[in-house]
Every structure is written in C-alpha cells, then in structure tokens.
Amino acid sequence: MNTVDVREAVTRAHHEEWARVVAALTRRFGDLDIAEEASAEAFATAVERWRADGVPPNPGAWLTTTANRKAIDRLRRESKRGDKHKEAQMLYDSTPSEPPGAIDDDRLRLIFICCHPALAMEARVALTLRMVGGLTVPEIARAFLVRGTTMEQRITRAKAKIKAARIPYRMPSAGDLPARVSGVLAVLFLVFNEGYLASGPDTDPVRQDLTTEAIRLTRLIRALLPQDGEVAGLLALMLLIEARRPARVSSSGELISLAEQDRGAWDAELIAEGHRLVRERLAAAAAGVAPGRYQVLAAINAVHTSARDIRDTDWSQVLALYDQLVRLDPSPIIALNRAIAVAELDGPEVALAIVDGLAEVLAGYHAYHATRADLLRRLGRSRQSRAAYDRAIELAGNTGETAYLTRRRDQLR
Template sequence: MRALDGVFRREWGPAVAALARWSGDLGIAEDAVQEACAEALRSWPRDGVPDNPGGWLVAVARNRARDRLRRESIRPGKELAAVLNDESADAPVMHRVRDDELRMMFTCAHPALERLSQLALTLRLVSGLTVPEIARALLLSETAVGQRITRAKNKIRQANIPLRVPPPELLGERTPHVLSCIYSVFTEGYWSTAGPSAIRDELCDEGVRLAGELRALMPAELEAHALYALVLLHDSRRLTRIDAAGVLVPLEEQDRRRWDRGRIARGLDALRRAAGSAGPYLPQAVIAAAHATAPTWEQTDWVTICRAYDLLVRLTDSPVVRANRALAVGFRDGPEAGLAALDGVAHDPRLVRSNLVPTVRADLLRRSGRHREAVDWYRKAMELNGSEPGRVFLRRRIAECGG
C-alpha cells in the first residue's frame, strides 16, 4: 500500500492537470482522478501496476469524467458534445504539454483569489497534498484550509476563470505565487511534516522539475533562477539526510563525500544567474550554498549565513525565518546569543502549531550544556511533531541529554 501511495502522489498533479485541461473544470478533474485512484487500489494489487501508471490513471479518470458530464449535462450543447466526443486524447500522453502543472499553478494564482486560498488550492490540486499537510505547511487549522480550497474552486467555476497560462504581460503578477507553491512542494518532500518517512522523494523530484520548467518558461525572471538554485543545493544532500534505517541525520553529521556534486555545480551556476534578484529566494539560496560548499561543518561560513538571514527577515518578516536565524546566530555567536534571538519570536501566534521554536530552543540549550532544560523542550517538540522519523530523532536527542 505504501508503494502505491508513492505512485499516486507522484502522478496526482500531472493527472489532475491533464484532466483539467481536457474538461475545463477543476472539480471534475479532481473527483475523476480520485475515482481513478480508488479503482487502481482495487485492481493494481490483483493485476499489477501498469507500465505507465500515470497514463492509466488519466485514461480511467477521463472515462469517469465523461460519464459524469453525460449524466449531469453541465455543459451546454456543442461544448458538451465537443468534450464528450474528443477521442484525440484517448491514448493519453502524460507530459505532451510540458507545462500542464504550471498552467494549473498560474490559474490558481488568479488575482481574484485570496493569496492563502491560491496557495492551498495549488498544493491540493497540483501536488496532491492532503488538507492536514497543507494546514501544517501554512500554519493554519485544517478547517480553515478546507474552507479556503472549497471557496477557491467555487470562485474559479463561478467566475469562469480560464485554465491557462496567462499572456506574457500578466505573468509577472502571478509569478510570486507560482514560485511559492513550487517551493512548498519541494519543502514538504524534503522536510516531510507527517507520516512514516522523513523524505518524500516524489515531491522533491516534482519540486526540482517544476522549478526547472518555470525557469525555462521565464528565463529573464531572476527569482526563478534563485529558486532553482535553492532546490538544487538542498536536494544535493537528500541521500545523506537519513541513514539506512530511515533515521534523520543532522547536517553536521552527514557524509559530505556523498553529496551530489553535479547538483551543487548546477545550483551554484543558477545562483550566479540570479544575481541582482530582490526577492526572498536569493538569500535562501545563498544560505544553502554556504552549507553546500563548506568543506566541513566546522568551516561553515556562519557570518554569510546570518547576513543572508538578516536580509530575509527584512524581505519577509516571517516568524519561521526569525526562528531559523536564531539558530544560525547561536552557531555564529554562541548558544546564549541564539537563545536571546529566539526569545524575540518565540511567542509569535503564527508559530503556535509549529514545533520549530521548541526544537530550536532545545538544540541551543543542549549545545550550551543545559541538558535538563533541553529535555523538557525536546519533549514539547515531540508533542507538535507529526513525523515519525522526526520523533525518533528527538527521542535520540533526549537520550543524549540524559532524559
């Protein structure tokens, strides 16, 4: 079942995007792909996974959507007939139009939708993230996320918002949303917030692919180069982030000889192309580059990293950025300085559902030798951590501190 779950997550976005392009309706596309996944759960264990699982899902989903269109006759006359009689795509090719998912992202970025609704809808439809996963990513309640997704889909339907990449003059205003969505996809794969696996390879791969597609679509967009650099530099370390048992390995303990030097080189090249960008992905890529190029943990350039965090705070005023900056300050100036910096953001209400603050505080306390206090904060972090590998790692830290 876990193997099939990985297939469904990998193929969900392309399938929904292909069905949305074919039917012109996001709701029909999502429902049809869900029904196709349910049919796969019944038939694949018996018959085996097909050679082209994505094509299989699209074919079955298209049949389900065609049946629904016939039953409901939701499209008037000629338009309905055109969709129902369109046999030209009956032999589905998953990436015939390479920007299907980007088309969906740009559709979800329509200015008629609220920003958080744009992001929630995109993460659901394009990436197949569940409502609880999206809620953790956006630091919102599951109820709020569900309501935002429903309202956004209704708005697209009622306003007849076209499912297409907008003309060039409108790309710029929607690009920040698309960049944010792509990075959220990659982040959920690289730092999985829940479930049995610390890393979800299919989401990492999808984030890198989409970042590359967007850069190719918009070669003059500096932030697209910066995002591509960021995901490549992070992804270069993916294989060393867990050990053979699936346990998280912290950055300072990773085997740097196993980092993907090809990805690091491509990431650094993209970083150079991003020079001059005024957005948030360039300083993040600088931080990732500082880690990727440090010969050893002890030689990490924390001065450059903290400088990049300072810029990122000015650009975003994000509590997540402030908490991560506090940890970097702890490495540059000592744990007590890091704890003082963390106190400035620890009570931000936007972090109430996140385990970030207790995890950072526990780590700084451990490094300062205050092990008993660290144990208490590691336990608080465990209460807020939905990832089993994350909890295993925290239990290891508790044991190291004598808890």
C-alpha cells in the same frame, strides 16, 4: 512490441506530455473537466494501442489528437442526451500577452489557473498536482494523508468554482505577474516541503515522490519563465536541499543534522546545478536586480553545500545573507534560523537571547523548542535543555525528527 517497452514509453510520454495535452484541450474546449477526463482516456488508450501498433513517432501529437477525439465524443454524447452544456465556457484570451521573458505556452495558463489566488491553498496544491503534474487523485490523496473521496471532492469543487465564477484561462497582466508567479512558487514550495519534512506518525521522514514532483514542476516553470529570478532561486533552493537527501536520514530512520551528515553522500550533480543557478542570480544581483527571498535562501544553502566540512562553513556569509533575508521577510521563523548562525559566530548565549525573544510567537513551533534545546545544551543548562527537547518532541510531526530529538534528549545526563 514488448509490454515493458510500451509501459516505459507511456510513462515517459506521461511525464513529458501530460500538461501539454491537458493545456491544449482546456484551451480548445474551455473546460478543465473535459480536458482532464479526455487526457486520462487518451493515455489509457495509448497503453493498449501502442502495444498493438507500436509507439507512434510523435507520441505527444498522437495523444493530443486522441484526447481531442475523446472530448468531442463526450460532447456529442452529452448533446444527444440533450444535456445543457457549455453555457459557462471558460474565458480564453487569445491575444498574445507576452510579459518580458515569458514564452506564450498554454501550460503556463494551466499553471496560473490552478494556482489562482481565489482558490484555497489546499485546492491549488491538489489541482496543480492533478492537472499539471498528472498525478492521479488516489496518489495525491495518499501524499496528503486524506481519503481519496475527500481529495476528489476538493478537486471537483475547485473546478466547479473556476467554471461558475469564471476564473479566466489566460496569462496574468504584466503588472500582476510577479504576485501571481510568487503564488505559483508558494504552491510548489509547499509540495516540496511536505516531501522534505513529511508529516504523520506512520509516514517516512522524507517523501521523495513529492520532492521529485515539485522539482520537476519547478523546472517546467523555469523553462517557461527563464528570466524570472525567483523561479531560478526556488529551483536552486530545491536542488541544494534535495542534493543532501541521501545523507539526511540514517539507516534506522533518524534525521541527521547538517553538522553530522556524511557530506560525501551529497549529490554532486544537483549541487553543481544549484550552484550554477545561484551564480547566475548573484551576477544579476551585482548588475542591480534585487533578489527575492527564494534567491537569498538558495544562496544560504549554497554556502552550506560549498563547505566540505561543517567547520569550513562560512558563517559570517550565512549571517550576512540572513540579515538580507530579514529585510525581505521579517518573519519570526527567519529570525529563528538567523539565530543559529549567530550562535556559531557570537556564541550560544547571544543566540539564546534572540531565540527567547521569539517565545510568544513561536511557542507552538517545534523548531523553536529544538533550537532552544540545542543552545541550552551547549551552555550546559541540561535540565532546561531536556525540558525544551520534551516540548519539541511533543510538537514535531516528522518521525525522523522525533527520533533525532529523542536521542539528543536522552544524551543529556
């Protein structure tokens, strides 16, 4: 078999089977460390063996069997050396605990343990990308602009805490499930956002590897929890944002605002999929299921992606959705975004009054100053607008956004 085909087969198996192999081994051996190492070894072996023997008919089963063997080898080696081992075996609850609509899948247990609330947010992100996403430690380190050794330590520390504090490998109880799912979604949305608006002075404005990975993992959770409205909502939200990516950065690396984007460049397939999900959630809402914040955010994005031209945007619909969102999540950032819709309906002066009311809480947030700058510009208050742009540029961490804000500022005379 030729090398390219084998490499493709391994890559595909890695995408499709990594989480399944790690999850199965974690259950069998009760140890994330062993599961991770043995899975990685199994994939490395596949690269050699498949080249010599051909790709097996069931790559997933081959990988699981090989990984199991690697794990047993390691345990034998360690017991020969007399290592004290497996005293703190991870707790596995084998009683089927099926929350409504959930498939009993080890991958769900793996996701929930990686996103456990007792772990720091950055540890949850790193662990999820490593154990569920299968990204290598150097890849994750690059994605978050930290040194490889730092990321390695972060993951090692998280695994050690899981073991020492006995974080269990099981499905959350039905009562805990909504909160735990929302914790998982927060991790995935953070990964997505870091890709969508990458930070760092030398970083590309959009990190497609991260947005793609976040969408892939959210699809996996959607497959595992098909009845969960917020999972569907987050997936729709990511798809509708991702659909606009091709139009979001100019050839010179500057971010392009929604109003100026070439809507013909939007990804029609992703939009169609996102709209299907939003319609599904609207039907559920009509049947009396109250939507959560991701579903409302997805609906707002669907209003934008439904307009062929910025002038066709149904701003009253956008505002009505923001009003709904404010009731779910009364955060100042939501209030700021709501003000943008207010500006379209009631004019920039009304919007500016709302934005100015947020000064105290949002003074350190670049988007607050960028929004203010735009409203002041529309009101012809150029000097104040320029000052607000200055502040926004100072605070913005994204190279494409800095370029956009600088151009807007320099247009003011």
